[in-house]
Amino acid sequence: GWLRCLAVSADGAWVASCGNDSLVKIWSAADGSLVREFSGHVDLPYCLQFVPGAGELVSGDIRGNVLHWRMVDGEVLRKFDAGAMFSHVGDIAPFGGAIGLSFSPDVGRVTVSGLHKVSNAPAGNRRGVAMSFDWVTGEKLPLQECRQKDLDATMWRAVYHPSGFMIGVLEKEIGFWQPGAEDVFHLLTTPDHIFDCDLHPAGTDLFTAHFDGHLRCWQMRG
Known part of the structure; x- marks a missing residue:
């Protein structure tokens, strides 16, 4: 499936990705190895971003769900509802x-x-x-x-x-x-x-x- 988005941590140590497998993944920028894998989106995540100054990140999906993750264990700390930005074609x-x-x-x-x-x-x-x-x-x-x-x-x-x-x-x-x-x-x-x-x-x-x-x-x- 498609890789939808990449983000790099401020210190350059980590690369985050999301795509059509509905997963958020954290990779080592040094050697490219997979470090962690988070599941929680019920549909395709389109975007993500590291939270400045924290070991956390946010990701958003096609239905307008924005999840706030803790990187160390993949716990969802909270959710933001941007569902008004979601619709259907026919x-x-x-x-x-x-x-x-x-x-x-x-x-x-x-x-x-x-x-x-x-x-x-x-x-x-x-x-x-x-x-x-x-x-x-x-x-x-x-x-x-x-x-x-x-x-x-x-x-x-x-x-x-x-x-x-x-x-x-x-x-x-x-x-x-x-x-x-x-x-x-x-x-x-x-x-x-x-x-x-x-x-x-x-x-x-x-x-x-x-x-x-x-x-x-x-x-x-x-």
Whole structure:
């Protein structure tokens, strides 16, 4: 089956993976050996992320279940419900779910990126969205989406700049949100559809992967 996501721990010692076997696996970065294997997702996990500064990780699946794991023994410490991001195509095929995971710089919130407001799944009518939870209390925070422009889109990835604002990719657009703001404060149109992105650790450059086969680099200027 498919390998859906990889994440590397901050110290570079561990690589986490998830895929179509519904398992989360921890590997040694030094020799590639399998260290631990966690089961708990009832459906396909799409994304995972190490919790900064802790021996823990989170993973999200196609039904919007986000699990918080302890690495040492694979215990599920708690669950977050992002089920509003899950739908069906014709009540048969699953659609949506937790597609991306990220943490704010202060680890005050964990953010799930994906889609919602599905009106016609086969036609692709949906809206990209980021759903965040307070990391300490588990409280669901206001949704963040693009209201400035009508987009049939999925937010394939959301990342946080070190200064605190969130960056998300939707269709051909790069959106920018202030912490807690429900709408973008800036929207940048690119040449083609974006399916992934990542930010330089220093926050100086944003890299976007596009349908046209290009990897583009955008300089982040204050």
